[in-house]
Every structure is written in C-alpha cells, then in structure tokens.
Amino acid sequence: MSRFTALIAGFALALTSCAAGALAQTAAPSQPPKPQTPKTTQAPKAPGSAAEPDSRELNMRAYVELLRSDIRSQKVAILTEVMEFNEQEDAAFWPIYREYDTELQKLNDERVGLIQDYAKNFEAMTDDVADRLAKGALDLEGRRNALKQKYYERVKQALSSKMAARFLQVENQMLMLIDLQISAALPVVR
Secondary structure (H helix, E strand, C coil): CCHHHHHHHHHHHHHHHHHHHHHHCCCCCCCCCCCCCCCCCCCCCCCCCCCCCCHHHHHHHHHHHHHHHHHHHHHHHHHHHHHCCCHHHHHHHHHHHHHHHHHHHHHHHHHHHHHHHHHHHCCCCCHHHHHHHHHHHHHHHHHHHHHHHHHHHHHHHHCCHHHHHHHHHHHHHHHHHHHHHHHHHCCCCC
C-alpha cells in the first residue's frame, strides 16, 4: 500500500470513527443521525421546558463540530505529508491554503444550515421545500467546485501545475470522504 493510500485510508478511518457514535445512536434509518450531546457544566433543564433546546438540533451541532475540528487538523497533516514541500514551496503554499480553507468553511457553514433545514423539515417534507433544498445543495456544490478551480490556479501560479494537480487530487479525495460520511448519515427524502 502506498503512503498516499495509507494516509487517505487513515483519514477515512478517522472520519468514520468521529461519526461512529453519532450513527450508532440513529433511532431508525429514516431519521437524522443522533450524535452524543456534548457534556456541559450547566444544570439540566426540566424536561419539556420552553428553554430546553431541541435534542435533535443539539445532536446535529455536536456532530458537525466533531467532524470539523478533527477533520481540519487531519487534512493539514495529510497535505503536509503528501505534498512533500521543500522550504520554498511550503512558504508559498500554506498562505494560499489558509485562504482556501477560510472560503471553504464559509461554504461548509451554508451546508450545515442546509442540513439543519433538511432535518427540521424531514418529517413534513413538501415538494417546495424539497426543491429548495435540492437547488441549494446543487448551488453549494457548484460554488465549491468553482472555489477549487480558483485555488488550483493560484497554487499552479505559485508552485507548478504538478503540485497544483496533487493538491487538487488530495483535496478532492478528502472532500469526497467527508461528503460520503455526511450523505450516509442523512436519511433519504420520503
């Protein structure tokens, strides 16, 4: 097994283990994932109180935060290993990557909002809501591809076409793993 394949496999395993608890708590295949609610130091609220947040919403937030925190650091570690930068390339690449990651996180925030909207409307899905959600997902996918194209060009100008292609290949594989994990956790529209 090549080092690259081993790194991606490790990333997939880590991604899977991050969400394992969440997926294990799914009540039925037709319901959104229920990750463990983060522990807090606040006293528990009385059941049914108006101030008690929806447990599904808390679980969704915990799941998203768990994925984001672990995955972002692992992506950087994998890129560092696979890209095999010399000192000059390293100095040129990481400022570009940080800008890319900042823009990607804005898109991911929108995606989280879309997923939360989906979870909120899942039980009473209408054609209009399904259409809005599907178009929103397609729009986000298109903007993410445009973002990757933009930063491919920037990396190519700063380093080389080969280095930019390597970055794009690794980034695409990691994003596909994340997408697969999220898609597998979301129930299909009824």
